[in-house]
Amino acid sequence: MHHEGDCGPVERARSETSGRRTRSKSSLFLLLCGLALTLHGLCTGAAIPPAHVDDFSGHPRLIVISDIGNEPDDQMSLVRLLLYSQEIDIEALIASTSTWQKTATHPETMRALIHAYGQVRPNLLLHAKGWPAAEDLDHRVFNGQPGYGMAATGEGKTSEGAAAIIRAADRDDPRPLWISLWGGSNTLAQALLQVRATRGPKEAAKFVEKLRVYSISDQDDAGAWIRREFPDLFYIVQPSDQTGAEYDYATWTGISGDGFYRNCAGANPATVTNEWLDANVRSKGSLGKLYPRFAFIMEGDTPSYLSLIDNGLNAFRRPDWGGWGGRYINRRPNGETHAIWTQGGDLFSRVTSQDTVTGADGRPVTSDQATIWRWRAAYQNDFAARMDWTVADFVHANHSPLVEVNGQAGTAPILLDAKVGQPVVLDASQSRDPDGQSLHYAWFHYSEAGGTGNNLAAVTISGADTAKAVVTPTAVCRPQWLPGIPCTGTGTAHILLAVTDDGSPRLTSYRRVILTVR
Numbered sequence: 391m392h393h394e395g396d397c398g399p400v401e402r403a404r405s406e407t408s409g410r411r412t413r414s415k416s417s418l419f420l421l422l423c424g425l426a427l428t429l430h431g432l433c434t435g436a437a438i439p440p441a442h443v444d445d446f447s448g449h450p451r452l453i454v455i456s457d458i459g460n461e462p463d464d465q466m467s468l469v470r471l472l473l474y475s476q477e478i479d480i481e482a483l484i485a486s487t488s489t490w491q492k493t494a495t496h497p498e499t500m501r502a503l504i505h506a507y508g509q510v511r512p513n514l515l516l517h518a519k520g521w522p523a524a525e526d527l528d529h530r531v532f533n534g535q536p537g538y539g540m541a542a543t544g545e546g547k548t549s550e551g552a553a554a555i556i557r558a559a560d561r562d563d564p565r566p567l568w569i570s571l572w573g574g575s576n577t578l579a580q581a582l583l584q585v586r587a588t589r590g591p592k593e594a595a596k597f598v599e600k601l602r603v604y605s606i607s608d609q610d611d612a613g614a615w616i617r618r619e620f621p622d623l624f625y626i627v628q629p630s631d632q633t634g635a636e637y638d639y640a641t642w643t644g645i646s647g648d649g650f651y652r653n654c655a656g657a658n659p660a661t662v663t664n665e666w667l668d669a670n671v672r673s674k675g676s677l678g679k680l681y682p683r684f685a686f687i688m689e690g691d692t693p694s695y696l697s698l699i700d701n702g703l704n705a706f707r708r709p710d711w712g713g714w715g716g717r718y719i720n721r722r723p724n725g726e727t728h729a730i731w732t733q734g735g736d737l738f739s740r741v742t743s744q745d746t747v748t749g750a751d752g753r754p755v756t757s758d759q760a761t762i763w764r765w766r767a768a769y770q771n772d773f774a775a776r777m778d779w780t781v782a783d784f785v786h787a788n789h790s791p792l793v794e795v796n797g798q799a800g801t802a803p804i805l806l807d808a809k810v811g812q813p814v815v816l817d818a819s820q821s822r823d824p825d826g827q828s829l830h831y832a833w834f835h836y837s838e839a840g841g842t843g844n845n846l847a848a849v850t851i852s853g854a855d856t857a858k859a860v861v862t863p864t865a866v867c868r869p870q871w872l873p874g875i876p877c878t879g880t881g882t883a884h885i886l887l888a889v890t891d892d893g894s895p896r897l898t899s900y901r902r903v904i905l906t907v908r
Contacts, residue, residue: 440720441843450698457488457573459496462682467691473776476520481558484551488573488609489632492538510780534577539610552580572691574610604694626731641716644759646688656749657763661770670774702900717761771895788893794820819857827891833859839884847881847907881907
């Protein structure tokens with residue numbers, strides 16, 4: 391993603407391609423596929439049906455393709471990602487080109503950040519297990535295609551980055567492989583070209599089925615080509631041209647686009663300023679020093695992996711569930727040949743990619759960006775706490791609460807059956823804090839979540855600010871724009887619990903309860 395700004399110690403101090411770039415992600419597929427013949431064409435023929443939920447054990451697998459070195463925000467996003475590398479399996483970091491950096495790649499910037507990570511890794515191990523060795527991460531850095539867009543792809547042009555994508559997807563591993571696009575997508579296009587040219591249709595389809603792509607808008611001409619040539623590929627994006635002129639529509643700008651894009655009405659900007667980052671990130675050791683200042687927005691690329699973090703929201707299982715990386719729906723945007731995970735939706739049924747959230751001024755705000763900034767205090771505090779982990783021991787840092795609901799520990803979603811009018815008791819009183827702090831509870835109905843192929847149910851919640859809440863379904867289908875719309879089948883309601891401690895910074899963990907309402 392491109393944004394001109396004051397470069398950090400590692401960031402290259404050149405802005406020949408200064409522009410604006412930021413990322414898009416998050417929304418929700420609330421179009422009721424299968425209930426209307428008009429939608430039938432959007433939901434058939436895909437290798438991964440829109441209603442599919444990824445269910446696997448272990449950490450999410452991730453490959454990052456980044457035009458790092460072009461401007462500060464990719465470097466910022468990589469600093470944060472390294473602080474979650476004990477719970478996200480980073481398969482490859484690929485240095486790429488983009489519309490903002492057409493003739494160069496900069497893997498050395500990635501390696502410099504990994505070196506700094508290696509210096510703080512011993513301290514990180516005081517707080518959690520599983521941090522990969524810096525040497526191992528360094529061996530996973532590759533160059534992508536050396537030129538811009540589809541002109542740099544073709545027979546005999548498979549880069550080491552494209553080869554790394556193929557190796558990772560071919561590995562005997564049941565987990566899907568996420569491809570996080572922070573820059574141009576032509577390295578992914580080259581991998582797909584190579585597989586299609588050298589394998590039969592069934593083998594190529596199996597390869598495509600493994601991939602989950604989250605793109606921060608379109609930063610070269612390869613994204614549209616990929617979606618046209620590989621219609622079965624799972625793809626999250628708000629399609630755009632390559633000028634940056636459409637970025638302000640994109641969900642991903644909700645991470646910090648308040649001042650520059652002016653599209654985050656209702657968001658509290660306090661934790662996404664350079665001043666807050668100076669105090670909570672840049673002042674914290676060797677890795678924090680490599681987190682550059684920004685001139686436009688903070689970390690436009692981060693939403694592409696933010697929902698992979700194991701915080702209990704489990705948004706990576708399906709884009710319409712919603713989480714730190716935003717919420718998307720499955721629909722066919724203008725100019726696309728088929729449905730993808732994107733923004734928009736049916737205003738008549740209110741099944742869209744927008745969330746309605748109470749803003750900092752107490753007023754309700756409805757927007758795509760709100761699907762990200764609604765979580766801002768939590769994801770920024772979590773980042774700040776992990777920066778503390780790089781310099782402090784366990785006793786002098788904060789750690790996230792451990793949430794248990796109805797006797798079920800861990801972070802996996804809890805699936806329950808419910809009937810209209812019959813109360814469901816949800817008990818989180820056995821939750822605890824690793825640091826022995828008091829816990830605060832907030833239960834809420836994420837009313838926009840999970841509408842893919844489902845009716846969205848209506849519920850009431852009593853005891854919403856206590857450890858034990860009572861949820862009562864009141865209707866299989868929530869009210870729509872006009873009364874009298876027929877409602878058949880079951881309904882879905884996502885009930886979220888946020889548990890926050892009293893530490894500094896205050897940390898929040900979640901649990902998602904999904905009710906099937908009859």
